[in-house]
Amino acid sequence: MEEGRFMKALIGKRLLLLVFLFLSLSITSCFWTKERKINTVEGLFNQAFTYYQDEKYRKAREAFEELRDNYPLSKYSIVAELRIADSYYHEKEYSEAIAHYEDFRKLHPTNPVISYVIYQIGMSYFKQILSIDRDQTFTENAVKQFEYLISRYPSSTYASSAQKMLEICKEKLAQHEFYVGHLYFKREKYISALYRFNGILENFPKSSIKDKVYLYIGESYLSLEEKEKAKTALTHLVENYPKSEHYSKAQKLLAKLR
Numbered sequence: 270m271e272e273g274r275f276m277k278a279l280i281g282k283r284l285l286l287l288v289f290l291f292l293s294l295s296i297t298s299c300f301w302t303k304e305r306k307i308n309t310v311e312g313l314f315n316q317a318f319t320y321y322q323d324e325k326y327r328k329a330r331e332a333f334e335e336l337r338d339n340y341p342l343s344k345y346s347i348v349a350e351l352r353i354a355d356s357y358y359h360e361k362e363y364s365e366a367i368a369h370y371e372d373f374r375k376l377h378p379t380n381p382v383i384s385y386v387i388y389q390i391g392m393s394y395f396k397q398i399l400s401i402d403r404d405q406t407f408t409e410n411a412v413k414q415f416e417y418l419i420s421r422y423p424s425s426t427y428a429s430s431a432q433k434m435l436e437i438c439k440e441k442l443a444q445h446e447f448y449v450g451h452l453y454f455k456r457e458k459y460i461s462a463l464y465r466f467n468g469i470l471e472n473f474p475k476s477s478i479k480d481k482v483y484l485y486i487g488e489s490y491l492s493l494e495e496k497e498k499a500k501t502a503l504t505h506l507v508e509n510y511p512k513s514e515h516y517s518k519a520q521k522l523l524a525k526l527r
Contacts, residue, residue: 310336314345317352326356347377354389363393384425387418395434401444408445412438436475443473447482459489480506480513487522500526 317332333349333356340346354369370390374383391414397407415435419428450465466486469476476482483506490499499522506519513519 310340310343310345313340314349317349321352321356324359326359330356347380350376351382351386354386358389358393361396363397367393384418384422384427387414387422388425388427388431391415391418391431391434395438398438398441401441401448405442405445408438408441412442439473440476443469443476443478446473447478447485450485454485454489457492459492463489480510480515483510484515484519487519491522496526 313332313336317329317336320326320329320332330353333352336343337346337349337353350369350373354366354373357363357366357369367390370386370393373380374386374390377383380386391411394407394411394414398411399405399407412435415431415438418425418431419435422428425431446465446469450462450469453459453462453465463486466482466489469482470479483502487499487503487506490496490502503519503523503526506513507516507523510516
């Protein structure tokens with residue numbers, strides 16, 4: 270009787286031990302399978318891409334960097350390089366984004382996505398543009414990128430957007446030139462003012478402020494007592510911009526010249 274109870278207890282303990290071992294092996298197997306999956310290039314890429322889609326850009330970048338460094342010959346490596354640059358862009362770290370886009374551009378100059386890369390470089394500069402009373406180096410750099418993209422890849426899906434951004438940048442530069450010219454005008458440095466105003470007409474012919482520019486050109490020439498040149502500028506304003514807010518003032522100045 271006692272022996273029977275002992276055997277049952279022993280069998281129970283052994284069964285419990287076997288169940289425990291089975292569960293342990295199952296958990297360990299799942300763990301290593303998961304680890305193996307993540308540590309493969311495909312698993313690492315999927316993890317990085319998931320982070321990227323979830324806008325967890327820092328985590329995505331770390332995973333993409335790990336992929337790039339550990340699997341440089343993988344088909345995913347180029348994608349990782351690009352997404353590293355994109356992650357910086359989305360985090361508004363534009364200087365870092367530019368550096369990584371430029372690296373990609375140098376390493377893969379014939380890659381099919383190169384027009385996108387150039388566009389993103391332009392946008393990274395664009396996002397840093399300062400107000401018209403400040404230095405416009407970022408604007409000028411953006412212009413260079415957009416102009417290059419349009420001329421080099423006119424059929425690119427980004428060419429149209431680049432053209433729109435280029436027009437915005439040029440308008441910004443025109444506004445900046447007028448700001449500087451107006452400062453000279455207020456200080457009665459009319460020759461320097463005219464240099465800026467005429468530069469707007471020459472370099473930014475599509476600018477929205479041309480009517481105002483012609484008015485100040487006319488007034489500058491009047492201040493220099495060059496009446497014929499003043500008359501030419503003011504007449505151009507009146508004849509070509511009848512709806513301008515500066516139309517009435519130009520007419521009054523012309524009346525005094527007759």
